[in-house]
Amino acid sequence: MAKARFDGAWIIIAGTFFAFAARGIGIHYRGWKHMVEYQILYWKHVPSQVKVFEEGKRPISRQMPPSFQAEITRTAMALGITGTDDYLSQWQWTPRQKREGSAEEVAYALVRELQQGAGDTNKA
Numbered sequence: 001m002a003k004a005r006f007d008g009a010w011i012i013i014a015g016t017f018f019a020f021a022a023r024g025i026g027i028h029y030r031g032w033k034h035m036v037e038y039q040i041l042y043w044k045h046v047p048s049q050v051k052v053f054e055e056g057k058r059p060i061s062r063q064m065p066p067s068f069q070a071e072i073t074r075t076a077m078a079l080g081i082t083g084t085d086d087y088l089s090q091w092q093w094t095p096r097q098k099r100e101g102s103a104e105e106v107a108y109a110l111v112r113e114l115q116q117g118a119g120d121t122n123k124a
Contacts, residue, residue, distance in 0.1 A: 033100045034100060034101065034102065035098050035099065035100055036052050036053060036054045036055075036098070036099060036101065036102065036103050036106050037052070037053045037096040037097065037098055037099075038050060038051065038052045038053065038096065038097055038099055038106055038107070038110060039051050039053075039093045039094050039095070039096055039097075040093070040094045040110065040114070041091060041092070041093050041094075042091070042092050042093075042094070043072045043075075043076075043090050043091055044072075044075060044090050046068055046071050046072050046075065046118075047064050047068060047114045047118075048063070048064055048068060048069065048072065048091075049061055049062065049063055049064065050062045050064075050107050050110045050111055050114070051093075052103040052104075052106050052107045052110075053096070053103070054102065054103040057103065059103075060103050060104065060107055061107075062107045062108070062110075062111050064111060064114065064115070065115065068118070071118075076090075
């Protein structure tokens with residue numbers, strides 16, 4: 001029986017072999033999906049920031065490109081929202097959601113998807 005090449009590590013727990021492989025920054029069980037949680041900050045309907053939470057690490061945040069802040073400003077002016085309280089009351093975080101990948105991978109993918117959904121041509 002030929003043994004497949006594996007560039008990772010083997011560990012035996014209670015008589016069972018587990019294969020681990022480096023993926024991104026962390027170590028993940030082969031076949032196990034690494035999940036993180038994320039939230040998106042919106043001003044009304046315009047996304048502004050993505051925050052991703054990975055267990056045991058500090059959350060990472062990614063701002064949307066400047067065109068999104070320009071859209072927030074344009075919308076606020078068009079709606080006549082000039083007072084600080086009115087403006088601040090429009091900010092809302094989505095509930096936390098789960099997604100497969102490392103925090104960096106998920107943050108990058110979310111910003112890219114939000115840009116594509118908005119028809120924005122700027123790159124993150």
